[in-house]
Amino acid sequence: MDDRTLGAHEVLELHEVIEYSINALHQFHLYQPHVQEEELWNSLNRQIEFMVKEYDFLISLADAPSANKNDTVYDFSLEADPIYGMDNPQQTFPKASSGRITDRDIASGMLNCHKAGASLKLRASLECANPTLRSALLQGVKNSADMAYEVFQYMNMRGYYQVPILNNQRYVLNQYGFSPENLGFESRI
Numbered sequence: 001m002d003d004r005t006l007g008a009h010e011v012l013e014l015h016e017v018i019e020y021s022i023n024a025l026h027q028f029h030l031y032q033p034h035v036q037e038e039e040l041w042n043s044l045n046r047q048i049e050f051m052v053k054e055y056d057f058l059i060s061l062a063d064a065p066s067a068n069k070n071d072t073v074y075d076f077s078l079e080a081d082p083i084y085g086m087d088n089p090q091q092t093f094p095k096a097s098s099g100r101i102t103d104r105d106i107a108s109g110m111l112n113c114h115k116a117g118a119s120l121k122l123r124a125s126l127e128c129a130n131p132t133l134r135s136a137l138l139q140g141v142k143n144s145a146d147m148a149y150e151v152f153q154y155m156n157m158r159g160y161y162q163v164p165i166l167n168n169q170r171y172v173l174n175q176y177g178f179s180p181e182n183l184g185f186e187s188r189i
Contacts (some may be wrong), residue, residue: 010133013124014062017137020120021055024113031106040103040154044110047147050074054143061133072136074143076150083156084163104160109153111161114148 006014028048035041053111054072092108095101119142129133155161 007129009127010130013127017121018058019123020117024117025051027113035103035106037103040107043150043154054140061136074146076146079153080157082163084165086162086164089162106171107155107160111148111151114144118144
């Protein structure tokens, strides 16, 4: 089989992921002039740089889907454990103009963009027969999840994304137990 061969589903799914990647980059560039805090600025630019690298890798797969090795892995260090509980969360609302967009709004947009990207890449991977393309898309899911988590951490540390906890969460989860040793499956040996 020619190393340029992709199935119809793969071509269409890759097209959707590439188009999404372009739009995500454009969205992140639109945020740049509005960022106030240095930490968010650094994260935004680091993510843009990585997203360009990942986009270029997807383009290379379109040319030769079996001849490429995926070396696009988003690398970041987890800075802190999440803060759980609600502490007087700020109200949010649509802004009347781009001049009123805050760092919280930008981080929220980045987070939602990565969540959408992860979903799209996962769905696309499920349509792939080509193992290299499938692997690249699955790595893309992890990359999107890692970038989203980085943004979540930024938001969580500033109280922009608070994690509610249930007073009765133990009761909700304690209704489940470990499975018994033998669920009725018999060994063939």
